[in-house]
Amino acid sequence: MKLSDMLAGHDHEVLRGDTDVLVTAGTTFDVHRVTSGSLFIAVPGHREGGPESVAAAIARGAVAVLVESGASELPAPVRASGPGVCLVRVPDTRKAAAIASSHYYGEPGRRMDMVAITGTNGKTSVSYMVESVLRIAEGASVGVIGTAGSRIGDELIPMPPSVLTTPESPDLQYLLACMRDREVAGVVLEATSMALLTHRVDRAFIDVGVFTNLTQDHLDDHGTMANYRDAKLRLFQGLCRRAVVNADDPVGATIPAMMPGAVTTYALDAEADYRATDIFMDASGTRFTLRHGGRAYPASIPVPGRYSVANALATVAACHTLGHDLAGLVAALERMPPIPGRFERFETSDKTSVIVDYAHSPDSLRNVLTTIRGFATGRVVTVFGCGGDRDTTKRAEMGEIAGTHSDLCVLTSDNPRTEDPEAILDQITPGLTATGTPFARFADRRLAIAYALASAGPDDIVLVAGKGSEPHQIVGEELIPFSDMATVRELAGA
Template identity: 80%
Template sequence: MKLSELLAGHDHEVLAGDPETLITAGTCFDAHRASPGALFIAVPGHAEGGPESVGPALARGAVAVLVESAALDAPASASASAAGVCVVRVPDTRKAAAAVASRYYGEPGRAMDMVAVTGTNGKTSVSYMVESLLRLAEGAEVGVIGTAGSRIGDELIPMPRSVLTTPESPDFQYLLGRMRDREVSTVVLEATSMGLLNHRVDDSFIDVGIFTNLTQDHLDDHGTMDNYRDAKLRLFQGLCRRAVVNVDDAVGASIVAMMPGEVVTYALDSEADYRATDLSMDGHGTRFTLHHDGRKYPAAIPVPGRYSVANALATVAACHLLGHDLAGLVAALDRMPPTPGRFERFETPGGTSVIVDYAHSPDSLDKVLGTIRGFAKARVITVFGCGGDRDVTKRARMGEIAGTYSDLCVLTSDNPRYENPEAILDQVTPGLTATGTPFVRFADRRSAIAHALSAAGADDVVLIAGKGSEPYQIVGERLIPFSDMATVRELAGA
């Protein structure tokens, strides 16, 4: 497609070269991923690209460049001039990138039902639930884009390791194009706060946006809770046609007045279009009554907890809003497979229940431990830590939460990244100490899990929190293979 066609209707200025240049190899932000025929988009501050990477991108065959500034450094300017490359200035390269990538792949979001899930907690669980319900109830082919990668059904779509939970717009539109070409009927994606703030899902024609909740997290990225909230709310300010929102959450309730399109509500404690009452929970799941439009539906999910019921309500509401039969959706709830790394269970030969969960924020840890405390027959032992190079203000609070609910805590490393693991544990310790709950420290995560399992007896519950289904630990620049559940199984001799 011609560059002029990709940019039609978008504010731009041609600085050099021919705007009729054909783009035949897609678009990219990363200079090392440029190839002959590509459009390189020089996003300021991008780790693998930016204006300083124009020269390397041209050396790899890029035939056109989008920039925000008219000034290129001398080597890049000379390279562009010598190669006859078209250089175009746009006001915002990220906004332009989304529009250009969508057009390049033929606006694939228009061809499928698009569901975007945002909120602090529940994005992955709701995404998996939407996929499971549509597959179970109707045999639908569903694409998923999120924390665990991108896939169509059980088939992973290979992508570079650097691709984010909400991919940058060139990768995101490529994935949508792949899914459309495979005749996927519905795509469900996790829309992170940074993904929304950086325009990664712009121009994707989202049919339903789901808001789960807002609690403290990602302050290392956003600075304040107000900034974090505003990034989430971008989804409901023109990016989605309709919304499904949790009105038990104050921010969710505010979306009702904000949305230009239809809003459907769900709640456990407030009046809403979809409500749940009569919750009955044990260690294997939750039964409840779903209320909608004056009717009652007996329902069950194979996951314990009020928060899991809230996720189920969001899922059912979104799928029903897309036109799927409500009774069939509710009937399929109790057949949903477990979401990897989300309240994932294992029982040791000695009768200890082990739960692996992604809980890595104060609110998510509180909800998971509160649920476990509600059904545990004996002791609760919690293995947890806090990620490095992330919001330090939540560390002592998470220690306090773990200590409040647990009989024993095993403090360990999560993803230390570039921080000293022992220094992170030092910052968690005051919160734990204040509760009086006994605890031990093992910076080595495998040793921590081994200690918890050896200390646990029959009917005890061991929660291993923080990493969920992640297959690695991040230490500095290294991704070290490590799976919580695989480690549990190995240590238990399973």
């Protein structure tokens, strides 16, 4: 495709060359992924590229380069490079990347039903639920993009390793094009606050944006809860056609005024378009009555917890908004398979129950522990930690929450990244100590899980929280293979 066509509708200034140049190898921020025919986008501060990598990108075969307004004078090797390379300056390389990538791949989002989910908790669960109910109710093929990677059904779409829940816009548009070419009926993606702030989901043509909730998290990225809120709300400021929002959440309750006539609400407590009443929970799941449009639908889900009911309401509301039959969607809920790493259960040979869950924020840890307490007959043993290079203000609070709702806690590492794992545990300890609950600490996560299993007996429940289905630990700059559930099974001899 001609570069001029890729940039159509976006302000740009040609610094050198001709925008009729053909881009034949896609777009990328990563200089190491540049090949002959690529468009290299020099995003300031990007770890794998940036303005300082322009010369290297050209040497690797880039036929065009985007740089950002305010960039310093191009270095001598760039000025001396071949005349066939087109250099273009744009006001914002991230905004331009979304437009250029979407055009390059033929605006694939327009060809499928697009659902984007944002919120502190519930994004992955709702994405899996949407996929499951559409597959079960209608046999639909649905693409999923999120924490666990990108896939169609059980087939992962190969991509370079990444810790991003929402891919950068060049990769997102590539994935959408792959899904379009495989003729999927729709795509459901997790839209993180940073993805929304950095324009990763611009030009994805979202049909339904879902807002689950807003609780403390990611203050390391946003600084304040107000900034975090505003980043989430970008989804509802022109990036989606319709919205499905949690009316029980104070931030969610503000969204209808932002999109008059285009918002559907769900709630457990507040008045809403979709409501759940008569909630009954046990260890096997939750039963409730879904109410919509003056009708009542008996419903059940194979996951315990009020928060799981809220996720089910979001799922049904989003799919019904897309035009799918409500009765069929509700009937499909009880047939959903387990969501990997979300209240994922296992029982050892001595009848100890183990639950692996992604809970890694104060609110999500409280939700999963209070749910477990609702049906536990024995002791609750909680293995948890806090991620490194992330919001430090939540660490003592999470210690207090774990101690309040557990009989024994085992502190351990949860993606320490570049921080000292022991220093992270030191910051969790004051909140835990204040509860008086006994605890042990092992920076080695495998040792921590082993200790918890050895400390538990029949009828006890071991919660391994924080990483869910993540297949790795992030230590320093490395992704080290590690699975909580695989470790539990191995240690239990399964």
